[in-house]
Amino acid sequence: MDSKPDARSHWGTGEKGAQNPPGSGFLLPPANSTRVNRTIHDGCIGIRRSRDTTGIPGPPFYRKEFEEAYRLIIDDYQVTPKEIALFLPCAVKKPYSQSPSHRLFRRVIDDVLDPADYHIVIFGTCGTVPAELECMHPFRNYRYMLGKTVDWRVLRDFHRIEVYRLRGYLEKTRDTYRRRLAYCIGPFRAAMGEASEDAGIVVDLLPTDATIERLYDTKSPFPEGSLSMPAYIDEFREGLMRLSRSPAEIPGK
Template identity: 55%
Template sequence: MGDCRDPGTGKAKDGMLTDPPFYLQEFEKSYRYIIDEYDVSPREIAIFMPCAVRKPYSASPSHQLIRSVIGQVLQPDQYHIVIFGTCGIVPAELEEMYPYAHYHYMLGKCKDKKVLDDFLRIETDRIAGYLEKTRHLYTYRIAYCIGLFRQALIRGAEKSGVPFDMVLPSRDMIDKVIEEGDCVFEEGSLSMGEYLGEFCDRLILFRNGLEKSGKT
């Protein structure tokens, strides 16, 4: 298949950005806006989930499945969805802001160790920055992610000193999927029934724990 990008621009002929987004100034500029200027509304729970190939992210089939689970368990005014990954980190309500709906890139297809290492370093810093900014805006933080995104999230939490209350899928569930070994990607997809089922069950337990303690 031929290269559909315009030489020297890093853009496809439809105007979509196609270079690794974490290197691009457009994403750094938008990240700085979120950190330095954007007012994030306080919520009891923040739910962090990875970006998606389809834009806007909420139109992605996987995001619709994940959001459906969340919506069945929690009330809308309880939580705030935060998207992270190759895009950096962005509150879900800004998903259509440039450049978040204007790029196409799949980290899972990248085999270049330097690019992967750069992503992990850059994304760790961006997650840490967002966690520091929102340190007092969320009471609880939940993440649903696998792979390199999960590594960046955990490192970002460690760097910022802002911990997550729950990171799913569990390591046991991920190991089970790896052992079965019938997925395109080693750890499978977040839209798999095994992962979504555990996510739903653990969210229900978390919600019930809050209700029992009278914190919600």
């Protein structure tokens, strides 16, 4: 996964003979950041949505179109500077913002933070995706749940690929945000922790290890539970409240 395929060799570049991603339902603009940002800002605005939201089978992180989409974001997309980056795990329902879990997360976020202060980034089996791009192909066009996977090779590969993609995004946005928080458990949390360490960029992880251990249920098919559980949500809210305070108000700062 060290190679970095050129997204523009397969996605529309505005050049003669350029191809669009299969099933995308829209043309990508020429590959310069100003045009890219103007065309795909605010996610679904200005983009023809693909009607097929489950057309990509199997683990998406192996697929070429997800690597190409990732390279487009890393190489060409300008992320607007914000005080805070909030990393949320991807969801089965698309677009992510319409899933029950993300609706809950966003209600909690909006209760605490000013929208002008934060930027949401989705990560997981989709790669690393600024939330405003959630309707882009291929992010809207797959259905996959890593939590049901029992093949250790798939889990191993996911970790390696996602660490690479998260590290790349953290490095790209090193000076874009002042503070970062990731709300995640399981393999997503492990990938974020390693990527943060590799990049040398601090990302606060919630819920805390202590709370995860306290709620761990060996009899459940998902031992760590769900991020929608009240105890996890309470810690998420508390973490957001800490972020909402200026550094001068935070003890030890």
